[in-house]
Amino acid sequence: MSPTAATVSGALRASPVATGSSVLDPESQELLRALKSSGRAYDDACARLHALLLRAARFEVARRRRGLTGFEADTLATEAADDALLAVLRRLDDFRGLSKFTTWAYKFALYEAAVKVRKHAWRDRELPLETDLLGSLHAGSPGPEEDVEMHERLGQIAEGMNDVLTPHQRRVLVALAVNGVPIDVLAERLSTTRGALYKTLHDARAKLRAHLEETS
Amino acid sequence: MENPKTNELLGRLLGPAAPEVGCDICFEELDRYVDLEAAGQDADAAVPGLRAHFEGCPACREEHESLLALVREDTGAAG
Numbered sequence: 001m002s003p004t005a006a007t008v009s010g011a012l013r014a015s016p017v018a019t020g021s022s023v024l025d026p027e028s029q030e031l032l033r034a035l036k037s038s039g040r041a042y043d044d045a046c047a048r049l050h051a052l053l054l055r056a057a058r059f060e061v062a063r064r065r066r067g068l069t070g071f072e073a074d075t076l077a078t079e080a081a082d083d084a085l086l087a088v089l090r091r092l093d094d095f096r097g098l099s100k101f102t103t104w105a106y107k108f109a110l111y112e113a114a115v116k117v118r119k120h121a122w123r124d125r126e127l128p129l130e131t132d133l134l135g136s137l138h139a140g141s142p143g144p145e146e147d148v149e150m151h152e153r154l155g156q157i158a159e160g161m162n163d164v165l166t167p168h169q170r171r172v173l174v175a176l177a178v179n180g181v182p183i184d185v186l187a188e189r190l191s192t193t194r195g196a197l198y199k200t201l202h203d204a205r206a207k208l209r210a211h212l213e214e215t216s
Numbered sequence: 217m218e219n220p221k222t223n224e225l226l227g228r229l230l231g232p233a234a235p236e237v238g239c240d241i242c243f244e245e246l247d248r249y250v251d252l253e254a255a256g257q258d259a260d261a262a263v264p265g266l267r268a269h270f271e272g273c274p275a276c277r278e279e280h281e282s283l284l285a286l287v288r289e290d291t292g293a294a295g
Contacts, residue, residue, distance in 0.1 A: 060282050099248045103283065106286055106287070182275060202272070205231035
């Protein structure tokens with residue numbers, strides 16, 4: 001079961017925040033001050049923060065809820081808000097005061113909600129990690145009016161994927177760029193992170209662009 | 217004639233041409249970028265590399281769109 005605002009507020013205490021409060025809006029200053037306090041003021045601040053995060057999580061789930069029932073949507077949003085509350089309290093010292101505090105906090109809730117919705121949508125699906133690349137390229141594109149030059153370029157890319165990419169780079173590129181697997185879903189299945197996977201994707205793309213320059 | 221689907225696929229395969237940050241830096245800078253955007257300031261000049269990253273990373277792009285929409289809803293501006 002996910003933690004509620006009350007249980008989280010009892011388990012975690014935020015350490016003092018150095019934010020350069022002079023640049024903060026009054027609402028951010030007040031909420032941050034309360035999150036640095038203790039007792040009732042701290043519990044109240046955690047409850048306020050949780051309400052903000054729940055609103056953001058519901059906002060995100062509503063935008064991405066393809067196929068979710070009302071119960072599933074509400075459950076995912078609540079779990080996202082709970083996880084975001086933990087993340088915000090854990091990382092309070094990282095807040096630099098370069099944005100409104102609410103904007104900073106919202107991004108944790110949106111991230112948690114978006115990841116949960118993506119994972120939920122793919123929970124029972126096999127990941128297409130390999131594919132007949134040229135077949136996919138052909139199915140996805142050409143008609144008699146297809147630009148010949150563009151089509152040749154796709155052929156060079158397919159060749160480059162086989163010749164210059166490592167098996168891991170090829171698998172990641174195919175899953176993310178060709179088969180449309182969400183990066184968070186692939187990260188979970190491969191036991192890695194979004195950042196690490198994107199680095200792999202970035203390096204694979206750079207190799208392909210270099211290959212195109214060499215062969216053009 | 218160019219096929220939009222082919223162009224889209226090429227874009228996904230080759231990624232953005234401009235220098236971009238990674239997902240971790242994107243997450244760190246996203247709130248500042250969005251507040252600048254919402255205030256009508258030049259977010260791309262202040263946080264270079266984010267716009268290109270949105271082009272290359274659908275997940276970060278979606279989260280950027282959502283945060284901007286939410287902040288605009290807070291301030292009563294049209295999304």
